[in-house]
Amino acid sequence: MKLVPCPSFGPGVDAAFGDLRRDIEKIAAISSGVDEELDRWRLEISRNPSLSVESFALEISPEERQIEIEASDDLGAIYGIYEFSHQFLGIDPLWFWKEMEPLPLVSFSPESQRIESGLPEFRFRGLFVNDEDLLGRWRPSSGERFQDWPKRESVLSQPSTLLKDNYEARLLGYYTPVVESEAMEMIFEAILRLRGNLVIPASFIDVFNGAEAAVIRDAVQRGLYVSQHHVEPLGVSHFGYETWWSRQGQNPQFSYLSDPDSMRAAWRAYAEEWYRLAGNQVIWQLGLRGRGDRPLWDHDPAAAARAAELFRKAFDDQMEIIRKVDSRETPPVTVTLWLEVSRLIQDGDLRLPSNVIRVFADDDKTLEMKGDFHRTDRGGDLPFGCYVHLAVWGAGPHLVQGVSPDRIVRIANEIVEKGDTAYAIVNAANLREHVVGLGCWFEQLWCTRREAFEKLITGLCPRRSCSLLP
Structure with a gap:
């Protein structure tokens, strides 16, 4: 041909x-x-x-x-x-x-x-490669992350009896390998074959590490939008913050409460590098989480009493940085309504800029949309989206799909009925074990419809396999 x-x-x-x-x-x-x-x-x-x-x-x-x-x-x-x-x-x-x-x-x-083809139901339709411990070790990695984190050696040198209870040590153990570039290419290809247009390519991405920057560059070359995990506002995790400042020869505290200037400097540096790599294909994430995926006050207790104030100021600072770095008239920006952010908004203590996409999250115990999704008033012209998991549990493995196809169809229809179609991100962990759920979700993100379970599952099954139907 x-x-x-x-x-x-x-x-x-x-x-x-x-x-x-x-x-x-x-x-x-x-x-x-x-x-x-x-x-x-x-x-x-x-x-x-x-x-x-x-x-x-x-x-x-x-x-x-x-x-x-x-x-x-x-x-x-x-x-x-x-x-x-x-x-x-x-x-x-x-x-x-x-x-x-x-x-x-x-x-x-x-x-x-x-x-x-018609038009897609959801504007942004993405895959989040999260908790990718198997992908990172399946084939030789393209590099390692956290190598320049200044606390790395002190954390790993702790006695083994303490290491198993050290949250940061577990993160180092899970996420150090950068997934091999050829494996990432197959992920990008799969997203595009499913008519997705967005990827959050890892749990942690430090764009000042060459191997991690290459992941962003390769995704953009493929035509995808790229975005950040909610623990990395403007691309900055606590690992990235401390590593970046260490390269400047300084060691400021990771605390927006006590040192907002140092936090703003890191946000600005990372935003500039993200935009240099991805240009108009970056979707920004606002946030103010603590160390790892934990609340700010877990390591900065005084922040709890001023939570709403700190989030408002941080979001204002981050939006100002985006306006200075990003040349688009209205850059796409998201806030994930996860845990404390959701509570602050529901209590009326925190308001978001009108053009920011509010991303509802599902519940890690039920994998149904949480209460704020059902209670929030959609008045006005505010954009909303969703963040859903195929398998996430408070304890135990991520190797078993937690949401059946018929539930995916029902949840997708609930989201569309609410009008929350500005953004959707599907957390598929290591991807390989969730191919049925992934195919089902992306079908719904392009064209949400209620279909008979039998028709749906037949279309997703390998043709040479035995039927999953009775």
């Missing part, structure tokens, strides 16, 4: 074309005589400004042996390429993570047709 690219598209479209070439080669190698049929066809991609953002039209003309994909932007073009691969070559969007190679084709003779 002759593939004709369009020079006005970017490197993400080129990467998708490369994946399509690989798909065609696989099919030709296993399908008797089909390679000759494929050679007679031509697939061309072109830009059509009249189409909506991230949408595509795929038209097949058998008489001319012509396949044309039209899109108004890079993401639309990428989705169109992968749609052709899925519908007409039989490549599953999660083929790599399901370990499911395509079946041979009897022939390649598609009928005349036009497929139009």
Whole structure:
């Protein structure tokens, strides 16, 4: 098959074309005589400004042996390429993570047709690679994080009886390896094949570490938006803060209460570096968590009595930094309504800037949307979104999917009925063990609908596996 690219598209479209070439080669190698049929066809991609953002039209003309994909932007073009691969070559969007190679084709003779993608239900549709302890050790890592953290050696040199109870030691143990770049490429490909457009690529990302910065750069090259974990406002975790200041030859306390100037300096430095790497593809995260994923007052007790005041000031500072660093008229900004932030807002002690996306989180005990999702007044034109998990527990493994497909469909419909479609991020842990839930969620994020469970699960199962249905 002759593939004709369009020079006005970017490197993400080129990467998708490369994946399509690989798909065609696989099919030709296993399908008797089909390679000759494929050679007679031509697939061309072109830009059509009249189409909506991230949408595509795929038209097949058998008489001319012509396949044309039209899109108004890079993401639309990428989705169109992968749609052709899925519908007409039989490549599953999660083929790599399901370990499911395509079946041979009897022939390649598609009928005349036009497929139009329509518009996505949710504006931003992303995957959060979180608690990635298995991904980080599955293959040789691309590097290590926390190596320059000034407290690393003192923490790890503690007696073993203390290490098991040391929160930071556990974080070092879980998150030190940076997931191999080729494995990350397969994650980015899967997101795009599922018509996602966003990734939070790790639990911790320090963009001043070359191996971690490369993860952001590679995601952006693929065409994805990138964002930060809620423990890293503007990209700054407590590890990053202390490491960055150590490189400046200083050791200020990690405390917005006692040293806000040092915190603002770190936020500004990291925001500038994130924007240098990702440009207009960064989605900012506001926040003020403490060490790791814990409340600020866990290590700074005096902050508890002034929580609302500190959050207001911190959010104002962070928004001011974003306005200075980001050249977009209205940069996308999120706040995750997780634990103390949610409580402060529900109690009326904290108000957010009107253009900030308020991201409701599900409950880690039930994996249903929490009470604030149901109680919050959606009056006005405020943007809302959701943060959902496929498996997160207060204790125990993250290796078992916690949400069935029928529940995912129900929860997705509840979110859409509330109008909370500005943003959605799906926490899939190490991804491999959650392929069914991941496929289900991303189907719903593009086009939310109530479907019979049997139809949904059949579409997500590998074709060579036994049926999951009774």
